[in-house]
Amino acid sequence: MDAIYLLFILMLSIFLGFEIISKVPATLHTPLMSGANAISGITLVGAVTSAGAELGGTATFLGALAVIFATVNVVGGYMVTDRMLGMFRKKPAGAAK
Amino acid sequence: MDAIYLLFILMLSIFLGFEIISKVPATLHTPLMSGANAISGITLVGAVTSAGAELGGTATFLGALAVIFATVNVVGGYMVTDRMLGMFRKKPAGAAK
Amino acid sequence: MINVVYVIAAALFIFGLKMLGSPDSAKRGNLLSSVGMLIAVLATLFDQQILSYTWIVVCVIIGSGIGAYAARTVQMTGMPEMVALFNGSGGIASLLVGWAALYHADISAFVAFTVLLSIVIGGVTFTGSLIAWGKLSEKMPSKAIVFNSQRLVNGALIAAILILGIMFCNNPSVSSPVLILIILLSLAFGIMAVIPIGGADMPVVISLLNSYSGLAACAAGFAIDNNILIVAGALVGSAGIILTNIMCKAMNRSLGHVLFSGFSAVKQSTKVIEGEVKPISVDDAYLILEAAGNVMFVPGYGMAVAQAQHAVRELGELLEKNGCEVSYAIHPVAGRMPGHMNVLLAEANVSYDQLIEMDDANPRMDMVDVAIVIGANDVVNPAANEDDTSPIYGMPVIEVPRARTVFVLKRSMAAGFSGVDNPLFFGENTRMIFGDAKATITGLVAEFKG
Amino acid sequence: MINVVYVIAAALFIFGLKMLGSPDSAKRGNLLSSVGMLIAVLATLFDQQILSYTWIVVCVIIGSGIGAYAARTVQMTGMPEMVALFNGSGGIASLLVGWAALYHADISAFVAFTVLLSIVIGGVTFTGSLIAWGKLSEKMPSKAIVFNSQRLVNGALIAAILILGIMFCNNPSVSSPVLILIILLSLAFGIMAVIPIGGADMPVVISLLNSYSGLAACAAGFAIDNNILIVAGALVGSAGIILTNIMCKAMNRSLGHVLFSGFSAVKQSTKVIEGEVKPISVDDAYLILEAAGNVMFVPGYGMAVAQAQHAVRELGELLEKNGCEVSYAIHPVAGRMPGHMNVLLAEANVSYDQLIEMDDANPRMDMVDVAIVIGANDVVNPAANEDDTSPIYGMPVIEVPRARTVFVLKRSMAAGFSGVDNPLFFGENTRMIFGDAKATITGLVAEFKG
Amino acid sequence: MLIGVPKEKYAGELRCPLIPQSIKRMCAAGAKVTVEKGLGSHSGYADAEYSDAGATVSDDHDAIIANSDMLLRLRKPELDDVKNFKKGCIHVSYLDPFNERELVDALAKQGVSAISMEMIPRTTRAQKMDALSSQANLAGYVMVILAAHKLNKILPMMMTPAGTISPARVFVIGAGVAGLQAIATAKRLGARVEAFDTRAVVAEQVQSLGAKFVEIDLGETGQTKDGYAMALTEEQVALQKEGQKKVIAQSDIVITTAQLFGRKAPVIVTKDMIEAMQPGSVVVDMAVGSGGNVEGSKPGKTVKVKGVSIIGVDNLPAEVCRNASEMYSSNLFNLVDEFWDKEGDDGFVLNREDDIIQGCLITHDGAVVNEQIKNHYENQG
């Protein structure tokens, strides 16, 4: 039964994903990509769970590794995106002249 | 736990609902409305379940009634929409001149 | 298994709705969603532990019969009220489903709550739709029915429903009279909510109720935890709201006003005081133009200043493509030199045949849906006819106020060349679109193309 | 409780992504989604039955440290490769999570399957991203690395992964060597998939891998059934695909080509045969123009026939607003009478300063990103320079082929006045936009405004 | 009410005050109209058309002016006709009252109610009777055509196989009604147009026609309530000359429309400026009639200075007499119609309260009644 709910959620999320990204100005391609990438770092949550749930050495170790990588992705991703957008801020002013 | 899944589903569906309807030409307002209305006839499924699941006279009776009304909504809704769109078919040709 | 079918059905509904939104895919969209419905229902019939088919089959047949007959026989003009009826039956259905759900063995407070939701919303939708139908089909006076204690009554109704609702949730039971009371109250509320709305607004109301019935279905879904009901219901619910909003704008009313008309109606009916400026956004203006069948441009000096002539011509062409009649009414003194408008419009390739002189324009005015005043002021100033103290009194002007809607494109409330204030800006059917005329028109063009 | 937080987080992600799509809301969007992430993580930390914090905290700190440092220090030019790296770490994380999930007590075939998915996709993403990073940062030759047996190897890899996968699902166990094998193979495949793609395409590849990593997370979500992972993963996955598609078009490459470059690369590298006409849709053309910094219009008789001058001027203005440099190159014999183009462009109010003669246009050509040939033919016919048998040989022409991309707007492949065929239409960097020039331009204008 | 329309005697006046269409409408309103033979011949209106329209065509000039209760015409009456006017008759025409004191006094003496078309106030309401505007407008168009015809270049830009012809430069000084129309016409022909006017408000109007307004800071300048320009101070004139010299030097066509109603037109383009222009260039002086904006311009002549032609046509609207007559005619008709007694049959009623009449009525009951004019005469002493 759970699987079904998950399926529903999956289906709806995919549709949403398609719907929300429509026309994106070229200047935003990279930031958007990296922003999305940061979100995909959500595995962090999974990692934390596995790392936390004492399943014996290896598992915990794997989880711990996962946590590191995931965090890099999340933190790095958001910060880099922010920087990009920050510098992009000024540009339109220049562009619009 | 179920409730949570349902909540997710609800949230996503609402978002989707908002996303998919954007700009609609005036000529389509009524058809779209009635098309959506037909979909809302989905209660039919619910009605069938209640009517089917022998919960004793009243319940079944209520269910049965529900089935009738819901079917009216569904069948009528879809057919009327189709008719509207049918006649609308020609119009643009005329309009476009 | 069945749930997989539901997932598919849901997907079909989503596609269906999306396609319904654009002319060339609409028909297919409707088909698609109907297929979704079909498989969903069939799956339910076969899979669920249905014990007695007989009833269901009979009911389905009856229902289909009625629905089909109604859909067939209604003539085009009657469609909207027909939709209202269908919508109503949807609402009552949800109400009944919710009610029936109570007969299940165990009822948590949560379930009870959702049941109540489906009952209340369903009930409101039902009676509301009936009234709407009545008004549209002139079975009852289509004008807004208003009485003073209205807001009181409505307030009371809501309060009562809330209190009873809480009571019920605390000890939910099928037999409790509270339930019956709630049902009756919601039905009553449905009536009260719609009667104060004028027939003109009915389409909006129906669309809104339609969105309600979606929510009702959604609530019912929670009650009998059935996810297809939730998905489909929620979809219709939210999509309905958006659609309602769009429709409101196309008829330029505010959604809020329609939503709470029941309460504000009395106030509203007297709200139309002279001297109130009504600005409007480009998007909203688009929705009105999109629905217009006859548009008259009235250019003035402002069009020249904004150098908007090219954009104007383009908007004109788009309107014509949209099946709308377009003309340009030129006032002899528009601009700052004789023939000022001619120079500009000729440069923009507006064909001479579309230009009409003031004397021909005024008689046509009553057929005009939207008169777009582009940076003109003195030449459309009603004071010239009405107020004999005005320095321009006696100058014939283009009588735009007689058009159904008037858009005035200018940057501020400033006066024109002659420095005379212009009552037109405060007119009942006048909408101001502030900002540079070219920017505004280009915006509208974009809306039409995008 | 925690799940409610997840719901909220999901909502935040959705808003975040949507806002990231438009310049003025992007920064807030990014913030929003980061907040979503934060609360999601915190909730997990506190709510889940976490037994040992120590590790986690340490790891989080390390990770944040690295991430923050990298993000800070990288200079603007290095951003894309940095994103590639982050993306890679995301991928490997999913792989590990999936792997770890196997240590749970019971593993159904379904779970095993989802675990595999997360491992394979995660692995591919990881190595793929590394290669991409290598190519972008010139740590390795950025040109496409191609060898003949490539398609074979790739085929083999996929087959192997499939077979092993099935084997594993039948009796899933942490210890089985099959697992290790699969992991290695996926990593290998990641490499194979990316090396044959040239550095120019890397941004697209990264965006694609990014969408993969989303799917990996989604799969992992199924593995440890955690719905926030599923929602977020699926969102990123689908959004990523769309974005990739958009980017492809902006660089006018086909997504299919990038997706399967691994297989078709060899063929592709020799595919650039002369004599192939490449039509392109208006939407795609828009994406290219939108990214262009210097556009040159080359009008001809066709613009006159289509009466497209007004639309052209408007497109020009929009491009300039978009921060792009716009010029109009006028060939002396363009049109059917001397000064034909001048008459039209003057009428459309194109300022004289933007008009440049052929002799000034040609030297600039190398700086031009897109040359838009509007219904011109003879005057841009390279044959006039190259082929001395051509009747127009010796006539100086506007050398559009030297622009980065050339759009040719005409209705057919028909020849121009002089009846000479035009090799330009088959040029490597030429894209034909068939149809009436006015319609096409108006379409582009719409894209820019809508 | 008897309306008489004598033929214009003035040499080279091709316009006619009334065209058949207007006469038809007047007759419909109940007027009896007599027109002099050959009234519209120059503008292509045959006597037959007039009689068809309901007018009596007579060749007896004296009878017409002697018997009519109202005389409608274009140019000012001949002085020796005045004594034959019927006492108390209403006479509508250009009068140039500021400079024609003798004539005005005669009219007053004769007890004629003389309305001067120049004096119609420049209010929005009165525009339909404003002959100055309607004629100035046509003059604006004509000036450009004359210049284009005279110039040994073409106006538009052309990129041709035989090289590129750059657009001609046109500089319009004074952007009133005529100036604006000149700008518009030159723009239409594809010239690069620049313009200048002492009234800063006009800058926007110039740009609204797609032309460039030459910014010359003259400090404080003003305009009268009727939109007329005020005279400039010494140093302002100097400043303006300085600022314009450069522009004029590089212009192929210079058009001046700077008039100061009732007063002598200011000299704006001086000899040295003209000599700085390319040989073959053209200057058109609209104000040539009232003294001229251009040094050395001669009414009715085209003089050449160092290869530059200075066109001084003093009756520009007559160049397009057909339309000019139409315009003036409907100005007249609108005036008559505005004050025509619609109910009763008193015909044209001189409503002394009305601000239009107050503005344009010069003499009445044997006296000069117009304030402006009276002051002007008194100042002359």
Place this chain on the structure above:
Amino acid sequence: MLIGVPKEKYAGELRCPLIPQSIKRMCAAGAKVTVEKGLGSHSGYADAEYSDAGATVSDDHDAIIANSDMLLRLRKPELDDVKNFKKGCIHVSYLDPFNERELVDALAKQGVSAISMEMIPRTTRAQKMDALSSQANLAGYVMVILAAHKLNKILPMMMTPAGTISPARVFVIGAGVAGLQAIATAKRLGARVEAFDTRAVVAEQVQSLGAKFVEIDLGETGQTKDGYAMALTEEQVALQKEGQKKVIAQSDIVITTAQLFGRKAPVIVTKDMIEAMQPGSVVVDMAVGSGGNVEGSKPGKTVKVKGVSIIGVDNLPAEVCRNASEMYSSNLFNLVDEFWDKEGDDGFVLNREDDIIQGCLITHDGAVVNEQIKNHYENQG
């Protein structure tokens, strides 16, 4: 190589064959250029400019024609100059070879290689030397200006306080280079423009300028490979007349540009059509030089028929001599430059293979070499 440029003697010819800029470029290419005194005076080019450009200015006409290896000029040489030409010299100018047999024979006899500018082929490549086009183009513009100047109406539409002036109607017959430019110019001025041409292909070109093409079905009509029109059959001419009569009657301006290269121009607008027009209307006949498209048109004159003016200026480009000279000059330069020996210093090389030379070279080595012309003469017998 010695290039000589004698002054144009023809009365009323204001254009000059070469302007200083072109001469400068020729000299740069290594040519020695001698120009006759006062060459460009009419178009505003002083002798000084020529000498600055590198030319020797001489007032000895005979010396120039006697010594130059190449003579560049506008109009055909005077017959009695020919005998003084240096043997084997190259002479470039208009020649009108179809009608100037005597002159051509003389040139041949003298052993001159005569190039006729009219005979430059109408190929895309040759357009930069195509003087017919470059001059016809200007003529098209001039015709409209002349007409607008003559007309007693304005061209554009104007909705004014004094009523609406409807746009003038312009009908252009013959939409070649000149016709199209005329259409464009009239459109610019805001007129309602209609056009007709026997070559159906032109319809699209007319519409491409926003004008209306009058459909008259003449059945089969053709055009030569160079884009010239073929002569019409009797009944075709009749059909056309019929079809045009209506349009002409309601037009304010009629412009005819129908020439048939080398042959007498067809009479298209007949007396009866003109009489059907409104008095005051204007007809411009571009073909007046080669017989005239309009019945009763006279070269260099403006005749009035029933109030309709028929303008017959036979040298239209000269009206804008400045630009006309520029255009013709660069046509000449492009011709010379195309065949100039860039490597060695043989100067202008007569490449008999080249299709352009083949088209425009009339006489060479003492004989008439041009096929078309030869055939023409033989047919004359």
